Amino acid sequence: MTLIELHQVSKTYRTHGAVTEALFNVGLKVDKGDIFGVIGHSGAGKSTLLRCVNLLERPTSGRVIVNGKELTALREKELQQERRRIGMIFQHFNLLTTATVTENIAFPLKLAKWSSSRIRARVDELLELVGLRDHAGKYPAQLSGGQKQRIGIARALATNPDVLLCDEATSALDPQTTQSILQLLLDINAKLGITILLITHEMHVIRSICNRVAVMDGGRIVEEGDVLDVFLKPKHAITREFVGQVSEWPDDQFAYAHRGGRLLRIHFVGESTYEPVLYEVVRETAATFAILQGTVSRMKNTPYGQLLIELRGETADMDRIVDRLRDRGVDVEVVS
Incomplete structure (x- = not known):
């Protein structure tokens, strides 16, 4: 079953008379249960693509369909409802600095007007899931980068979304912490069946957890397929460059x-x-x-x-x- 569909999505920015094509007729399908990675260099369009999925960036043209609903055709109130089914993890955590771990996780549930007892029960579940039960009363400044990202993951999962969007979720972390976060995402995918769409510029992230990958360059998808196929037989020059990041194969x-x-x-x-x-x-x-x-x-x-x-x-x-x-x-x- 296809959960995310982008049909001929383009995004154009106009600033001071200059026109920038961030996305050009992008088509993408992500099946339910996938961990789908999008990789590309800075400026390739991958962040814009991700933000078009939940319409934080509204496409200039094209259609975005998530869970059978065409988001690009919805009114704002309907769109807000559908966004609750799409969680998002940010590179720099985006936490409330004056709120505790518990309060950060509870924040989207309060916005959704859940009852206090239901919020407490859900926050307890999520603290256990991400391994932060012993840190529930602490503030973000008292935690490591990896622990902050675990708060971000728990918060993104709070409303039981069907889709989890990851915006360079590990690029601000050291290698050991990166692996622990990637393992957590793998566990969440396996336990909850949640579909994950992530963007990255690091091929080892793709190799570690993704089953499918799309490679972006200049606002276009230049290669797409199962990770094994793309890794072992890269066709595009950009793909070969990324594969070279993690390949133990001799250059010559x-x-x-x-x-x-x-x-x-x-x-x-x-x-x-x-x-x-x-x-x-x-x-x-x-x-x-x-x-x-x-x-x-x-x-x-x-x-x-x-x-x-x-x-x-x-x-x-x-x-x-x-x-x-x-x-x-x-x-x-x-x-x-």
């Missing part, structure tokens, strides 16, 4: 000298990553192989491995190895 595969053999790049995905597939296939022939480069990692919950090998032997044997690997579902690229 041709730097490896080889003695007349055949250079192969092999990708294993899923459980085959841990199986002796290459050994079993090669031993059926008289060929030999040398491993020149190899890594094993994970993409969200999926293991994957990459090997750069040199096959040595008769042409018929090397052809057979490539065919047999592909028959067993292994992705093989003949480099040279």
